[in-house]
Amino acid sequence: MTMDRVQTIEQRKQARVEEIRVGFGRLCGELAAYGRAHGGKFWVYGSAAAGQLHFDSDIDILVDFDDAQIVDALDFAETACVRLKLKPDAQPKSWCSAAFLDRISSQALVLP
Numbered sequence: 001m002t003m004d005r006v007q008t009i010e011q012r013k014q015a016r017v018e019e020i021r022v023g024f025g026r027l028c029g030e031l032a033a034y035g036r037a038h039g040g041k042f043w044v045y046g047s048a049a050a051g052q053l054h055f056d057s058d059i060d061i062l063v064d065f066d067d068a069q070i071v072d073a074l075d076f077a078e079t080a081c082v083r084l085k086l087k088p089d090a091q092p093k094s095w096c097s098a099a100f101l102d103r104i105s106s107q108a109l110v111l112p
Contacts, residue, residue, distance in 0.1 A: 013055035020057055023084035024048050027059065030080050032112040040065030040073055043093060045108040058087040062096060062108075070094075 007015070031042040046060035047053055059081055065073040070092050081088035093101070 016055040017053050017057075020048070020053050020055075020086060023086045024053075024059060027080055027084055027086060028109065028111060031061075031077060034073070034076050035112045038065065038069055038073065040069060042073075042077060042111045043104070043108045044111065045104040046089075049109045050107055056087075058089045061088060061090040062093040062104075063090055064093040 028044065031044070035041050041064040043062035043064060044060065045062070047057045048059050061077050061081075063070060063073045063077060074090055074092065077090045078088045081090075
């Protein structure tokens with residue numbers, strides 16, 4: 001291996017940020033399609049939704065589906081993240097306090 005092919009830590013971090021950005025774009029499309037097909041919504045918030053990705057960013061997702069579909073929707077979101085090499089942080093919206101939802105609602109992407 002020649003020295004010109006060695007990536008610095010900063011270059012590797014930037015490459016990971018780009019990988020997350022691309023995966024996140026695909027994930028949003030998949031979540032929106034799943035939500036439309038199953039009558040629910042995904043709330044994506046945090047650094048990914050704000051466009052402030054870091055090399056170690058996770059994807060924060062609230063799953064807003066009825067009780068009969070929540071487990072399948074959570075599984076879909078987590079599986080899609082893993083397939084796209086993203087770190088999921090998914091939980092049911094029903095577990096969240098009103099104060100938390102108020103705090104994130106202005107910057108959350110609600111899909112679909």
